[in-house]
Amino acid sequence: MTGTLEYFRLGKSLVVAIDGPSGSGKSSVSRETARRLHAAYLDTGAMYRAVTLHCLEKGIDFADAGAVERAARELDLVISTRPDTESVLVSGIDVTDAIREPHVSKAVSAVATTLGARSELIRRQRQIIADSHHRIVVEGRDITTVVAPEAEVRILLTASEEARLRRRGVQLGGTQTAAQLKQQVLVRDAKDSSVVNFQQAADGVVTVDSSDLDFEQTVTAVLEVVSTVAHQ
Ligand SMILES: Nc1ncnc2c1ncn2[C@@H]1O[C@H](COP(=O)(O)OP(=O)(O)O)[C@@H](O)[C@H]1O
Numbered sequence: 001m002t003g004t005l006e007y008f009r010l011g012k013s014l015v016v017a018i019d020g021p022s023g024s025g026k027s028s029v030s031r032e033t034a035r036r037l038h039a040a041y042l043d044t045g046a047m048y049r050a051v052t053l054h055c056l057e058k059g060i061d062f063a064d065a066g067a068v069e070r071a072a073r074e075l076d077l078v079i080s081t082r083p084d085t086e087s088v089l090v091s092g093i094d095v096t097d098a099i100r101e102p103h104v105s106k107a108v109s110a111v112a113t114t115l116g117a118r119s120e121l122i123r124r125q126r127q128i129i130a131d132s133h134h135r136i137v138v139e140g141r142d143i144t145t146v147v148a149p150e151a152e153v154r155i156l157l158t159a160s161e162e163a164r165l166r167r168r169g170v171q172l173g174g175t176q177t178a179a180q181l182k183q184q185v186l187v188r189d190a191k192d193s194s195v196v197n198f199q200q201a202a203d204g205v206v207t208v209d210s211s212d213l214d215f216e217q218t219v220t221a222v223l224e225v226v227s228t229v230a231h232q
Pocket residue numbers: 020021022023024025026027028029167168170171210213214215216218
């Protein structure tokens with residue numbers, strides 16, 4: 001770790017790209033990794049969710065790809081990149097909690113599979129990485145392959161279906177039935193997989209399987225991958 005922080009102090013670029021399926025621990029593990037590295041943190045899924053919420057509120061037809069793309073382009077979206085501040089604003093309104101609602105989770109794949117909306121969000125994500133002076137942990141589905149394939153560290157964070165369903169169930173406070181959880185985790189992943197590959201590691205991407213690791217062990221495993229790069 002000390003070596004990794006030293007690497008940062010030398011002003012070197014350190015983009016940590018983390019992809020993986022739903023419930024693998026991407027958001028929580030990436031946020032904590034960013035904290036420990038004193039780096040910025042970007043939850044790209046939150047951006048897809050914000051566009052989705054906006055479309056739902058404006059009654060935009062998800063089948064109209066042009067309208068969804070326009071919504072992505074025109075959205076006044078501000079997302080915090082401070083790991084200690086979870087904040088998403090749309091037109092100045094705080095939607096941090098609203099974008100996590102189950103009805104948004106259910107609809108979000110429609111935006112994720114609209115290629116024009118993806119291009120716009122990818123453009124914005126690259127800008128945010130540049131604004132961070134390339135010291136950032138970025139997580140999503142296509143960060144290692146599309147958004148930042150040149151990232152110094154590229155990780156695929158996986159976990160068994162059973163672990164992912166269990167974690168999401170606990171996270172949602174036991175409010176969802178087994179069928180609802182399957183819909184939100186496995187069915188959504190299957191839909192999203194039609195446009196991005198986050199099930200297998202691309203060349204040069206290190207897989208961290210968190211199925212049998214607790215949260216702290218997973219963060220440690222990710223930091224170990226980061227530190228091998230810092231010491232190269
Ligand atoms: N290795 C782990 N062991 C146990 N629980 C974990 C682990 N990693 C994450 N979690 C918990 O699982 C839930 C889902 O994690 P999250 O980061 O939201 O996943 P994702 O962003 O991949 O959907 C959260 O409540 C988180 O605290």
